[in-house]
Amino acid sequence: MTVDLTFKFAETDDEIEQIHRLNYRTFVEEIPQHPPNPERRLVDKFHEENSYCICLADQRLVGMITLRDRRPFSLDAKVPDLDRWLPAGAKLCEIRLLAVEPAYRGRTLFAQLLCFAATEGLRRGYTLGLASGTLRQTKLYQHLGFVPFYQPVGTADARFQPIYLPLQAALDFLQKFHTR
Numbered sequence: 001m002t003v004d005l006t007f008k009f010a011e012t013d014d015e016i017e018q019i020h021r022l023n024y025r026t027f028v029e030e031i032p033q034h035p036p037n038p039e040r041r042l043v044d045k046f047h048e049e050n051s052y053c054i055c056l057a058d059q060r061l062v063g064m065i066t067l068r069d070r071r072p073f074s075l076d077a078k079v080p081d082l083d084r085w086l087p088a089g090a091k092l093c094e095i096r097l098l099a100v101e102p103a104y105r106g107r108t109l110f111a112q113l114l115c116f117a118a119t120e121g122l123r124r125g126y127t128l129g130l131a132s133g134t135l136r137q138t139k140l141y142q143h144l145g146f147v148p149f150y151q152p153v154g155t156a157d158a159r160f161q162p163i164y165l166p167l168q169a170a171l172d173f174l175q176k177f178h179t180r
Contacts, residue, residue, distance in 0.1 A: 003057045005109065007116045010052035010064075017041075018061035019052055026099035031134060033158040044097060046070075052097075053117045055109055063100040065113045067121055067129075069093045075130055078153040079162050085149045086164060090128035093121050095165065098131075114144060115174040118167045129167055132160035145170040 010016055024042040027033045034042055044050060049070050055063040073094045076082050086092070095117060100109055121129055133141040135152060138161055142148070146163040154160045 005062070005112070006056045007112060008054060008056070010054050014059075015052075015054060015056075015061065019054070019064055022061055022064060022099050022101070023097060027097075031158050033154075046074075046096070050096070051120070053113060053120065055100075055104075055113055057104070061101075062104045063109050063113050065098045065117050066096045067093050067117055067124075067126075068096060069124070069126065073130055074132060075153075075162050078132070078160075079150050085162075086130075087128065087166075090164075091126045093124070093126040093129050095121075095129040095131040110140070111144065111174050114165075115171060118165070118171040118174065121167045122171060127167055129165040129170075131163050131165065133163045135159045135161055145173050 010019060020041040020043050023044060024037075024040050028036055028042055044066075046068055049068050050066040051068070053065050053067065054061055069092070073082070073092070074096065075094075079085060095114075098110070098113070100113075118129070131141075131146065132153065133146060138148075141161070141163055144165075146165050148161050148163050150162040152159045152161050
C-alpha cells in the first residue's frame with residue numbers, strides 16, 4: 001500500500017498540537033533530553049520563532065524539522081565562540097527538532113524533509129544550516145552532507161554532535177538522492 005505524503009509548513013492548530021506531541025515522544029521518551037510530564041506534550045522553547053516543515057500522511061503528522069534564524073542559536077550555549085568554527089561569511093539558520101515517527105523511518109522521508117527545509121532556507125537567503133545531531137545517527141547525517149565541527153555536547157543520556165549543512169550542496173545531493 002502506498003501512502004501519499006504531503007510536505008508543507010504547519011499552519012493549523014491541529015498540526016501545531018501534533019507537533020508538540022511528536023516533540024514529546026521524540027525528545028522525552030526516545031531521546032531523554034527533557035523530563036516527562038502528564039500532558040505528554042513538549043512545546044519547544046523557540047516555538048514562536050520556529051518555521052515547522054512537516055510531513056503529513058492523511059492529515060497525521062509523521063515527520064518534522066524546523067528552521068530558525070534568530071540568535072542565540074541552541075549551539076551558541078554549547079559551543080564556545082561558535083562562529084570561529086563555521087565557514088566565514090555564511091548566512092546562518094538553525095535546523096532543529098528532526099523527528100520522524102518510527103513507522104516512517106528507513107524510508108526517504110528524512111531526506112525529503114531536509115530537501116524541503118534546505119529549499120526554504122536558500123529561498124530565505126541562508127547558506128548554512130546549524131544542527132545538533134544525535135550520536136545515534138552520525139553516519140546518516142554525514143551521508144546527507146552534514147559536517148561535524150566540534151566535540152559532542154549534551155548529557156550522558158542525550159549526546160549530540162554539533163554539525164552544519166551547506167544548504168546548496170545538500171540540496172543538490174538530496175535532489176539526486178530523491179530522483180533515484
